[in-house]
Amino acid sequence: MTPKIQQWLALCDQLERVYRARDHPGVDAAFLALATFDHILTISERMTARLARWARDTPHEPLPKAAERAWWGRCLCHVCAVARTSSIHHTTLRK
Ligand SMILES: [Zn+2]
Numbered sequence: 001m002t003p004k005i006q007q008w009l010a011l012c013d014q015l016e017r018v019y020r021a022r023d024h025p026g027v028d029a030a031f032l033a034l035a036t037f038d039h040i041l042t043i044s045e046r047m048t049a050r051l052a053r054w055a056r057d058t059p060h061e062p063l064p065k066a067a068e069r070a071w072w073g074r075c076l077c078h079v080c081a082v083a084r085t086s087s088i089h090h091t092t093l094r095k
């Protein structure tokens with residue numbers, strides 16, 4: 001596992017910890033840290049990170065189908081979410 005994937009998992013774990021502790025400012029900060037890091041990863045690194053998490057946390061569960069896993073490559077950050085939404089709107093408008 002690459003250091004990038006390890007760091008992604010650590011940020012994910014941190015988010016889960018503060019979420020369980022109901023530490024709301026902590027959740028916001030932890031989510032921002034995870035999303036900011038997610039943004040610098042490539043699509044394939046994001047997929048690898050999520051696969052690594054699945055394999056680690058739910059080793060006995062079968063993987064979701066490839067079609068359902070397709071969104072695993074998407075960046076979590078706000079900027080990319082907005083960009084995706086607006087490109088969907090553009091596509092819809094053009095049709
Ligand atoms: Zn992004």
